[in-house]
Amino acid sequence: MASLSTNWYLRDTAAGRLQLPDYEIDDEGDIYLYYGEVFCRVPECSKANHNYKYTNNLRTHIETHDDVSLSAGNVGGRASQKIIDEAIKFYKRLYGGVEPGTTTTPAPPASSPPSSAISPAATAVYDPVSPSTTGASILPVLPVKKDGTVHVTNMRAAVAKMGHKIPCESCSTRTACCKDINLCDFFIFFDCGDMHPRAAIVEPEEEGETA
Ligand SMILES: [Zn+2]
């Protein structure tokens, strides 16, 4: 299920930057896991940022929470298209319903450039190229200018060096590409530090740094 919002879900949740919604509880009082979920959403779980890699591993972990009951429904096996569609909707909702990189409307990004983003580099270890990689991030660091915003020219050069054609599928023109993390497909190929697409649930700013 290659989907950009899924990739950002993996990266941002592991880095503690994405606050996941609480579980929905069905009529039987059971919680429901979406296809591909690998993070525990039980409130206050100490493992909240741990990537369980497989939903079945996550199920095993969730069973250790006394107060939570899992629906027997979506156990492993082959997922139907409906289950997958439903899951993709869930991941998109994490980003305000907009799949990062697949917006059709031109961005209105002016209000929130990710410029407050010079906190210590996140330790996200998700590597979209070979998801089995564990350990330190091997992604190249996103080229940025002094003000912390993306260095478009250098980013394009790096993207081209990786063998990708500019523009990406989401940016219609070369001029538009590699500019907006909320729109462009290529940001996922970089270690973007604390930059990430706008999440639907805004996390509380904990580090009140004044500069
Ligand atoms: Zn953030």
Ligand SMILES: [Zn+2]
């Ligand atoms: Zn948990």
Ligand SMILES: [Zn+2]
């Ligand atoms: Zn692009």
